[in-house]
Amino acid sequence: MSQPARRRLSAAARSERLTALLFVSPWIVGFLLFEVYPLSMAAYYSFCDYSVLRAPVWIGAMNYTGLMADDVFWKSLANTGFYAALAIPFGMVVAIGLALLLNTKVRGMAVYRTVFFLPSLVPTIPLAVLWLWVFNGEHGVLNTVLATVGVKGPNWLSDVNWSKPALILMALWGAGNAMVIYLAGLQDVPQEMYEAAELDGARWWARTRHVTLPMLSPVILFNGIMGIIGALQVFAEPYVMFPGGAPARSTYFYTMYLFDNAFLYHKMGYACAMGWIMFVIILGLTLLALRLSEKHVHYQGA
Amino acid sequence: MLRRIVSVAAVLLIAGAVWWSEKITAIPASRGPVEVTYWEKWTSFEGDAMRAVVGAFNRKQKRIHVKLLTVSGIEDKTLMATAGGNPPDVAGLYGPNIPQYAEDNAVIPLDDYCRKYGIKAEDYIPVYWDNGLYKGHVYGLCSTPETTALHYNKRMLRDAGLDPNKPPTTIEEMDVISDKLFLRGKDGKLIRAGFMPAEPGWWNWGWGCVFGGKFWDGKSKITANSPEMVRGYEWVRSYSKKYGADDLQTFRSGFGNFSSPQNAFLSEKVAMELQGVWMHNFITMFAPKLEWAAAPFPHPADRPDMANTTYTSEDVLVIPRGAKHPNEAFEFIAYVQSQEGMEMLCMGHRKQSPLRKVSRRFWETHPNPYIKLFTDLAWSKNAIVAARTPLWPEYNAELGNAFDEVALLKATPQAALDKVQARMQPKLDRLLAVQRARGEEQ
Numbered sequence: 001m002s003q004p005a006r007r008r009l010s011a012a013a014r015s016e017r018l019t020a021l022l023f024v025s026p027w028i029v030g031f032l033l034f035e036v037y038p039l040s041m042a043a044y045y046s047f048c049d050y051s052v053l054r055a056p057v058w059i060g061a062m063n064y065t066g067l068m069a070d071d072v073f074w075k076s077l078a079n080t081g082f083y084a085a086l087a088i089p090f091g092m093v094v095a096i097g098l099a100l101l102l103n104t105k106v107r108g109m110a111v112y113r114t115v116f117f118l119p120s121l122v123p124t125i126p127l128a129v130l131w132l133w134v135f136n137g138e139h140g141v142l143n144t145v146l147a148t149v150g151v152k153g154p155n156w157l158s159d160v161n162w163s164k165p166a167l168i169l170m171a172l173w174g175a176g177n178a179m180v181i182y183l184a185g186l187q188d189v190p191q192e193m194y195e196a197a198e199l200d201g202a203r204w205w206a207r208t209r210h211v212t213l214p215m216l217s218p219v220i221l222f223n224g225i226m227g228i229i230g231a232l233q234v235f236a237e238p239y240v241m242f243p244g245g246a247p248a249r250s251t252y253f254y255t256m257y258l259f260d261n262a263f264l265y266h267k268m269g270y271a272c273a274m275g276w277i278m279f280v281i282i283l284g285l286t287l288l289a290l291r292l293s294e295k296h297v298h299y300q301g302a
Numbered sequence: 303m304l305r306r307i308v309s310v311a312a313v314l315l316i317a318g319a320v321w322w323s324e325k326i327t328a329i330p331a332s333r334g335p336v337e338v339t340y341w342e343k344w345t346s347f348e349g350d351a352m353r354a355v356v357g358a359f360n361r362k363q364k365r366i367h368v369k370l371l372t373v374s375g376i377e378d379k380t381l382m383a384t385a386g387g388n389p390p391d392v393a394g395l396y397g398p399n400i401p402q403y404a405e406d407n408a409v410i411p412l413d414d415y416c417r418k419y420g421i422k423a424e425d426y427i428p429v430y431w432d433n434g435l436y437k438g439h440v441y442g443l444c445s446t447p448e449t450t451a452l453h454y455n456k457r458m459l460r461d462a463g464l465d466p467n468k469p470p471t472t473i474e475e476m477d478v479i480s481d482k483l484f485l486r487g488k489d490g491k492l493i494r495a496g497f498m499p500a501e502p503g504w505w506n507w508g509w510g511c512v513f514g515g516k517f518w519d520g521k522s523k524i525t526a527n528s529p530e531m532v533r534g535y536e537w538v539r540s541y542s543k544k545y546g547a548d549d550l551q552t553f554r555s556g557f558g559n560f561s562s563p564q565n566a567f568l569s570e571k572v573a574m575e576l577q578g579v580w581m582h583n584f585i586t587m588f589a590p591k592l593e594w595a596a597a598p599f600p601h602p603a604d605r606p607d608m609a610n611t612t613y614t615s616e617d618v619l620v621i622p623r624g625a626k627h628p629n630e631a632f633e634f635i636a637y638v639q640s641q642e643g644m645e646m647l648c649m650g651h652r653k654q655s656p657l658r659k660v661s662r663r664f665w666e667t668h669p670n671p672y673i674k675l676f677t678d679l680a681w682s683k684n685a686i687v688a689a690r691t692p693l694w695p696e697y698n699a700e701l702g703n704a705f706d707e708v709a710l711l712k713a714t715p716q717a718a719l720d721k722v723q724a725r726m727q728p729k730l731d732r733l734l735a736v737q738r739a740r741g742e743e744q
Binding site: 049051052053054071072136137138139155157158159160244246247248249260263264265266 | 377378381382384385402405406407408491548551552553554555556623692695696699702703706707710712721725736
């Protein structure tokens, strides 16, 4: 009884599946052509001596062993790790803080929300050039402001101890994107929960701690993962602001070394190996974040 | 069923329309002149100068039409276009690109063309011919040449009680003059400097050569940490120690863009600077009243044999591999190499000519009062050129990093340069091994 029914269904299903596949085909073709193919080729080239213009020559794991012994590789990885370790939590705290503030009932809230979101619309390159002047050691706005409160600001751009913090500070400028997502998450928190908590005598902090943050946790996880991906791939700002990772490679990030290997040194195989290592690192961190979050992320209705 | 036929027909119709529209809008293969595409990096008056040369070439004959395109990031784009099989016919690269692009097969050798058109080494000031060579073959021909000299502010020297017509001839003299010109404000901040090794910062990799150092032996040995190289970096460090690494950095961070009236030399914040033949253009543009002069860069007192050091580089014209019209491309390059084309271009750039034969009119009408000096310097046996190896971009980055570490007092000159040596020698060894394996030894 069930067999013929299935066959009958499968005829219809097959046609439906074909239609579905046809509809999805632009994406499938694009994915195969622009994602799978380049990724696989990059994996292949990472085992080759390849300068782009000459035919690749298979050299086994030499690129990988070379990277392990390359001080600049480790330096760029350490710089990137340092940047990510500070930029992600800072960005998160600022974005959540702003979202909480902008979720209160104040007149003209739409204006405030726009104002705080606006900075993240500024394109990267003009932004980087603008911040070069903010951080300028001699005439910079930041140091001028610091001087008014009696603090002698450092040479943000040319002191090896301050160049990375400068970039981390600057990254906060783009908190608007994450903020909007948090804001949407906040709007989603059921009012009943707050009311219930209030009836139980919970004050603002207790409500935030026990209602808002748990309800916001899926959004925090999402933004956290996007933050990891973004921070580990930081490129345009330091590339524009600190040519060659100056001063003394203190701002030489992973992607900059990768780019230089590929396009300046014509060592595409080496660069591909770096790309794959970064891919594995990001994949690992993302899986780790998902695993760690299992206990702490609360999905509504789950 | 009907629906399926209709939908398939619609898809075919759209595809057909796309194909047809591509076909009717395609530029028809004309029987007119051969179009040679030429990518060049220059903008502003430098771009205009080349545009004038291209115009003159296009008017001179009917067979070839050169189309000049201004392209930013020319090295990367030429590389990618060549890899993609659709390069321009002529590209204007930088001289130090030649070994790397030749090694990678990105550009074609021009020896046969040079023979055919009678272009030979004897026509050029040697360094400008040599910069286009790799492994004994010609890969690039000079478009415009460069040399550097000490530029100094005569008024500032005079005000400090020095003879403005007696520029320093030794490094030690320069250090003394420089010291007299360093000035701090009431808050202790630097407000004026005599000379700064980090300014303009374009030759941070080369100070060792001023003291007699060499980048390598030209074959198989990197010599980044030779005593002469270390001495150069020690001199760099002496400035950081004397005036404070931080103070120098802060002072320098307040300098405006190079191409602006806030340029440190033009705004009289720095009295002496190593600068190239182009500096004159910027002086006339932004600070026409500046009292300045140029002189050969000083040499260490105990090394009179190191007199007349100068950084020489050049822009080069190359034919990328896979260019559609290499013959026509070279005909244009040959025109640029002619005395007529070259003088038009170099006059437009207000640089010297790389050719030995120069018309009297070129000398007489050249706006730069020191053009003879810059030309003579190109003949100097102490001309400093980037190491002619495909590894130069990496070597350059390592030396620049070592300069940073030394100038910021993060490492001793010896330690910083030992690190460069330890990084670069294995890279060179490997390159040579790869070349041997390919049977392409030098």
